[in-house]
Amino acid sequence: MNTPTWALSAAFTFSLAAFGCSKSAPPVAKPTPLTTLEIKKVSADLSKPDPAASYWKDAPEGLVTLLAQPMIAPRPETTTTDSVIVQAVHDGTRAAFRLRWKDTEKSEAGRLGEFSDGLALEFPLRDGPPPPVMMGAKDMPVHLFHWRAQYQRDKEQGKPSIKDLYPNQSIDMYPHEYKEAPVGSPSAAEKFSPGVAEGNPQSYAKTGVDEIVAEGFSTSSVQEGHGSLAQGAWANGEWTLVIVRPLVIDGGSTLKPGGTSNIAFAVWQGGKGEVGSRKCLTMQWTPVKVQ
Amino acid sequence: MSKVKNWHLKREVEYPYDGSRPSRQWAIIFDLNKCIACQTCTLACKTTWTSGKGQEYMFWNNVETKPWGGFPLGWDMRVLEKLGRQEWNQQGEYLGKTLIEAAPAHERVLHFAPTDEDWMYPNVGEDDCAGAKMEGGGHMATMPHDKWFFYLPRTCAHCTYPACLAACPRKAIYKRPEDGIVLIDQTRCKGYGECVRACPYKKSMYNPHTRTSEKCVGCYPAVEEGVQPQCVVNCIGKIRVMGFVSPPEKARDDNPVDFLIHKLGLALPYYPQLGLEPNIYYIPPIHADREYLRQMFGPKVDAAIERYKKLPDDAVAQGLLCLIGSTDRIMHRFEVNKGMAVGFDDKGAELVRVPVVEPVIERAAYDDKLGAIRNNTP
Structure with a gap:
């Protein structure tokens, strides 16, 4: 049940090819390492995050590699989440990101000593040279969209x-x-x-995703949100999550159609005690191109 | 990593931040020979601070029976197991590693993380007796008795080098420069629970309702008004006193807390080897197992117990012990003169005056005037 979706697809494609049917089933590419995240324009309403929407079928997939946060203690002893499969689309006003990663147990926190699964997208808050990828630096702020399963539970069932x-x-x-x-x-x-x-x-009570601004380690603070939304679903040892954010955020990170930016990713496995700086993350910015 | 001076260990220790002692350091001294585990302190604290949602399980002040009791379960044994055997030298210098020095590279503090269940049994071990030899004649057969236990009341120690503060990746914990009280900024805390993991005394607690961590606040609103904390002023056994402790080089003999800690060497920090310079001090129980006490209070415990036994010869110490529990206000200075002990506030105003020895009046057993037998029944 833990077989990645792309692996199943690849196997299916191979079996079709063996029976001479390859022309009728176009091969689904195995996610390749994400070098540039292209946010494709789609003619769909992205106002509601939908992990199962049809437009995801055509959106290119890329795989980002994560490592245990290495810079400051406390940090995970080993890498618990090694990759995230990323897709992105926009509708002219909002960008939606679909993220998939392995997590053997669903963790929503709540009781003492329990922690939540989570994922954060990070963008440079301003144009210009990108800030240090890990939480930015003084006068080089980063803008984060932090989803937690715990926050989603708030949204769905109340705090x-x-x-x-x-x-x-x-x-x-x-x-x-x-x-x-x-x-x-x-x-x-x-x-x-x-x-x-x-x-x-x-x-x-949370709405699902927190908007956070940081200028270095230990500085992150939750900001007034800009209508960002998230919806995640856990099944068969895998989270599929969609985070929707406005393309243009006054005073925040901005993704202009036709423009470029950068993005980074972090994942927390609550069931493994990950919280705060105990996380796995991408070690460098991935360039973003907005169609 | 900075090097900071820890006078409990007579050496420098590693700490993530530079040393900066507060202008005054909040401290409580407990006389463990007097504690009866009535839990009045526990309830005084509970009703003052932790009667809300998410605080149901919290005891910022608790009293546990040693050696078997512990809140959360086995907090002391589990952190000592992590640290392993360490040594002191003959001069009272600690040769071992502190929790911060012994931390693996991916952690800030060597710790164990309590589970939900660990917090749910605050009375386990209560009144359980320790001691090995039950065969032949029962537990009263030897003198002195080889069975022992004692009660250990505990609050946050408002450590000079707090592990909670060191561990917080959000820098949401701070130590007040004016009185050394350690607080969690409830606007910054995000409930990561790093302080809950790191504090070896387990005095940071997660509130599942507010989703932030909380801890003993040292009754700072009272302290700011010159009044001692709730757990101190409600102690019916008068076993505790709160004041401000100085480092040894600045100790004043007329400061009640300095006198008991530095001048007499009577009150000792608990588990000083953990390296945090905790600021709750204990007059050790004289009848408990000495090996256990050495582990808990360090190598000075034997001298402290000998000193305690000589208190009947020390009029000044006796006077001070009479002052303890006789005023709600914080005593900054005391003197003992002509059989009277007097406590003063920080401006030198007299707070309280008590006789060192209560006057004894002997009366005949029979009251001729009333024609009645006198007895002491109140």
Whole structure:
């Protein structure tokens, strides 16, 4: 079940060829290393991310190679995700990226010590010489689109309650939710829930994908989003994920039709304890050409 | 990697950031000979700070029975196993590796990562007795008894070189320069849990509701007002005192905390070999297994216990121990004069005055005036 889709296709093509039927079934190319990501123009509505949409059939595939993040500790001891198959299309206002990678277990985090599967796309935030590929540098910011299975679960089912995460837990009462007590108000409950009180985006329901700006290690911060969307599906040991972002983002990274940019990738396997700097990533920028 | 001075280990240790001691360092001293594990401190903290969603399991302050108890399960044994056997020399200098020095290249701190289940049994091991020889005559047959346990109350140690701070890849953890309290910036934290993994004392905890990590805040709003933390002021056994500890070269004999730690050598940091210069200090229990205590408190524990046994001869120390628990305010200075112990705040104003020895009044067993037998029943 872990056989890559392209391998199945190649085998199928071979068997057809053996029976002299190769003309009726055009061979599906095995993904080759991605040297330039061409974002093809399609006449389709990309406002909803759709991993199974028909336009993906014609979009060229390329394979990017990932390695365990090597620069700063903590980092994975070994490479857990070695490649991602990448496709991209745009509709004149939005770009959609389809990513596929192997992950033997689906991890959505939630309870203590659990971490989520995730993937991030990285772009230089400004034109000009590309910033250092790993999180950019001071005055050379990068713009990230960070999807997590955990965030997608928020979008689909709402942010899980403690009862969702721990169905058998019991508690006498939450004092701040005790209606008769003078402290029993929603604002009091919020005040004593520090992440919520401080407006930390992590403490609120997510829409699936975070937009993040960084200027070097340890500097990433979640920004107001620009309507980016994501939809992932895990099946048979593989994630298929689509991230949709606006082509042009005022004050953010921009992909102009006919123009060029750069892209990089990172993947987290939550089931292997990967989070934050414990990730696998591409070690260099891949050039982007927008049709 | 920087080299920073760790006076607990009498040597320089490796740390990812340069050394920068706060102008004052928050510290608590606990007298383990007096703790009865009533958990009043635990509940004082719980009701003050962690009664909300996602905090159900949290005990920023807990009291566990040693050697078998631990929250989370086996936190101490599991980190010591990782570190392996290390040595001190005769002069009290640590020859082994700290958790940061022993970390593999892909980690910042040598650690074990607790699982969900590890946090769910805070009372496992409670009141379990240790000691080997149960055969013949039972556990009371020997004097002194060879069975032992003691209670260990714990908060965050607001370490001088915190592992949580060292491990956070987002730099969301900071140590306040004004009082050394270590806090997690709740606007920056993204819940990676690196602090939960790295803190060997396991005093950073993940909140699954806010999806950020949280920890003991040292009751900083109280400390800013000159008041001791909730776990200290609610201690019914008066076993603890919070103050500001100085490094040895700046120690003042009239600072209550400095006096017990530096002047008397009575209060010791726990697991100093981990290398973080933790700032909770313990007066060790005099009846527990000495080998175990040496592992927990280092080579100075024997001298501390001998000193404790001589306290009846030390009027100044006795006076200070009487002051502990007698005021909610933070004592910055104390003096013992003419049988009275007096505590002062940072401006020199008197906070509290107690007799070193409570006056004893002997009364006849029979009250002639009332025609009644006197007894001590309140």
